[in-house]
Amino acid sequence: MxxxxxxxxxxxxxxxxxxxxxxxxxxxxxxxxxxxxxxxxxxxxxxxxxxxxxNSKEDLFTACIRREAVALTAAVRAGVGPGLTADRQLWEGLRAFFTHTAQNPDGWSVLHRQARTHGEPFAAEVAAMREELVAFVTELILVAAREAHRDPSLPEHEVAGLAEALVGAAESLAAWANATPGVSAKQAAATLMNFAWAGLGGLMENRPWSPPPPLDSHG
The missing domain is CATH 1.10.10.60 (Homeodomain-like)
Structure with a gap:
């Protein structure tokens, strides 16, 4: 049958x-x-x-990477509804990310562990997905920061590094959460939200942290 x-x-x-x-x-x-x-x-x-x-094991693996990457980025984009405040947009995006990776642990393993450790072209496929996520997060932060500062010319590079750091932290935290019993997607998202928004909140209020002056070499 x-x-x-x-x-x-x-x-x-x-x-x-x-x-x-x-x-x-x-x-x-x-x-x-x-x-x-x-x-x-x-x-x-x-x-x-x-x-x-x-066709081949290599093509099959590439097809898996592409499918899982599309599903993850679509889940994150779908989680961020229009018209939300900056903190709510970030929260919903993070929650969508951690929910998807928790519900699809094998797909996340393919993207986060397997594809990155077996050379090209697999690593390039994941890099493309990551660039899309970073660009999406950059735009979220940039729009919010420009509105908060009332400065439509605020340059993208001011927040691009924050988006890169945030995506990297989310990737590492998702791997940890999936390997740690009892950690829910909501808890993982809240952990990163608390960590990130302390800094992003300062940016939105135009009070970013600045490095202190160098110590006197004689003092």
Whole structure:
């Protein structure tokens, strides 16, 4: 019966079934240890069919990275509704990020661990996703900062580094939260929100921290 169902399954649905199996296998076993036999068996199809649809293990892994990257960025963008205050936008974006990575731990493992450690072109795929997230966060902070300062010409580089740091912190915290029992997505988001908004709140109120003058070398 299973074989008959597979034959009647639309190609797009069957391909997603293969990608589901591949993400689970790559995420849990790692790229090197995962086998095409194992992926095909988990997907309920033959190994030749996997190769027919997705060409090679490398192409299959790349397809997994792209699918998971699109899903993550879409989740973050969908979480940030229009018309929200700056802190609420950041909060909703962080909560969407941590909720998605918690609900899709294998996909997050593929993006955060596997793709980055097996060279090009895999690392480049993840870098592209990360650049999109950083650009999105930069725009969120920039719009809020320009409104708070009443300065539409506030340069992007003033906040770009903050966005880069925030995305990096979110990535590390998501990996920690997924590996730490009892830490919810909401708790992880609140942790980073409390850490980040102390600094961003000062920026919005035009009172950024400045480095102190150098100590007198003789004193």
């Amino acid at each position: 299973g074989a008959v169902k597979n034959k009647r399954m639309p190609r797009a649905v069957r391909e997603q079934q293969m990608l589901d199996a591949a993400v689970r296998t790559f995420g849990q076993r790692g790229y090197r240890s995962a086998s095409m036999d194992e992926i095909a068996d988990l997907a309920g199809v033959s190994k030749p069919l996997v190769y027919l649809y997705l």
